[in-house]
Amino acid sequence: MSSGNNNHWTGGNRIELLENGEQFFPRVFDAIRKARREVIAETFILFEDKVGLQLHAAMREAAQRGVKIDLMIDGFGSPDLSREFIEGLTSAGVKVRVFDPGQRFMGQRLNVFRRMHRKIVVVDGERAFVGGINYSADHLLDFGSKAKQDYAVELAGPIVGEIHQFVLRAIALGGKGAGWFRRRLKLAPPVNQVRAGEADAMFVTRDNRRHTNDIERQYRAAIRAARKRIVIANAYFFPGYLLIKELRRAARRGVDVRLVLQGEPDMPIVKTAASMLYHHLLHAGVRIYEYCDRPLHGKVALMDDRWSTVGSSNLDPLSLSLNLEANVIVRDAAFNQVLWERMDRLMQHSCKQVEAADLASEWSGWRLVRSFFVFHILRWYPALLGRLPRHAPRLTPAEATDLASRRGSGRSDPAGGATRTEAA
CATH class of the missing domain: 3.30.870.10 (Endonuclease Chain A)
Known part of the structure; x- marks a missing residue:
């Protein structure tokens, strides 16, 4: 469709x-x-x-x-x-x-x-x-x-x-x-x-026809253009390799990059999948907050002082490679400020910030092996999932x-x- x-x-x-x-x-x-x-x-x-x-x-x-x-x-x-x-x-x-x-x-x-x-x-x-x-x-x-x-x-x-x-x-x-x-x-x-x-x-x-990656491309373009701050709050976070790479690059050039993810997930596998990326992101300077009041179901983001998005698309294999999704992207300082205030309130009062020390108990050898497999999953899953049968519902x-x-x-x-x- x-x-x-x-x-x-x-x-x-x-x-x-x-x-x-x-x-x-x-x-x-x-x-x-x-x-x-x-x-x-x-x-x-x-x-x-x-x-x-x-x-x-x-x-x-x-x-x-x-x-x-x-x-x-x-x-x-x-x-x-x-x-x-x-x-x-x-x-x-x-x-x-x-x-x-x-x-x-x-x-x-x-x-x-x-x-x-x-x-x-x-x-x-x-x-x-x-x-x-x-x-x-x-x-x-x-x-x-x-x-x-x-x-x-x-x-x-x-x-x-x-x-x-x-x-x-x-x-x-x-x-x-x-x-x-x-x-x-x-x-x-x-x-x-x-x-x-x-x-x-x-x-x-x-x-699944003409617009297979439009939402992801808009995310990546906004991340590349960001110079001040990036805040992404997303319920199901396991994006492809290119988006992860853009987030790491942004953090390394001095952008304040923050992710708000599930700390009390509605499905345990959600937190497990996202946490597999924590070392990779924290090492580049990305800040990670786990929302702990209730399950987080939001799919919102803001970049700098004008760009924002709200919609149905998670940043996971289902939303980025399989499902039919719709987002509105907004270019407006007033709306961006409102969304920033809501996200800041969440981070200040309802989230636990994940620190590198929280992950230090993992055996470094296992972390290395896991990172190898995660890297290749992120690199290839969009293309592999795209090959699943494209029936015309x-x-x-x-x-x-x-x-x-x-x-x-x-x-x-x-x-x-x-x-x-x-x-x-």
Whole structure:
């Protein structure tokens, strides 16, 4: 599903950072309830918990008063929605589409790779949300010690028109074809091109056809250009060799390079993989902070005083080489300052800084052997993963899949939260 992404700056935008579900969900649900014509939403995870039911109610209400609503969910990330949940949407007129639902073998899902990992909402072609937050109760603080720390952005201005065309194209290429896309654009109301603010923005996506490394290239270019500071907060950190090399080079030329990574991971392998890089990074002068309050789920970064990014893309093999992702890159001093203040607060009050002395207990011979293998994994995994089969997943109407007949372990009551964890 190609994005048609041109990677260019668009001026005149207003961009607001939203932190965690407490800020994100009320904004999105309110925007859906106030929609006049159209809502298009994509998400990796939708659980049938209190958050999923609020989304369900907002979409039903909007659809019943004539708003055209398209909801795309991922077949791997959202496999356990009940028939009642799906039919409650479709009976109101909501188009629910499943990205590559796949089949189960002995109860296990096999469609692990090349997932639709984006989190996007576009309302009336005038307002958009992009980030890393899924529709599940574990993005709320009252979920407890496993509540996720995460971020998204709300956008208004000309960049929303580009995001709108992207999501229309995603629906067309996934199911209805280019002819439907052209007709939909002709019928779609004019996108509001009025300036809403002063920020420049770039909408960057990753797919498995034409834009296989666009997000990573933007990261590397910004790291090369940095002269003052680099802060990357990323949930799943195991990037390729070229990005690691740029971080080390930046630190060695005097840039203050900081990584905020998981200290209380939702999956232990996440911390194990990232920690294999610690010696290599610390030796070059990179500072590493482990976020210890809760699982970190964010995918944000800032460089110097103007460049920032928020999105769905982790810096790991799945996001950089396999999944469909979407990030917004912002060129604006005010937004950069807000993101810096949030990251600084995290580092000051919720993180443990990793020191070289903390790692000194490892046997140096094992460290040498491990570094050799890690180096070659980082160097070759993007090319190797890229050779995995590039099937062309299609969007399937939810009622045409067996998704709605399952009530698996991710099902939970409206007052609670889902018990299953995804690499989300």
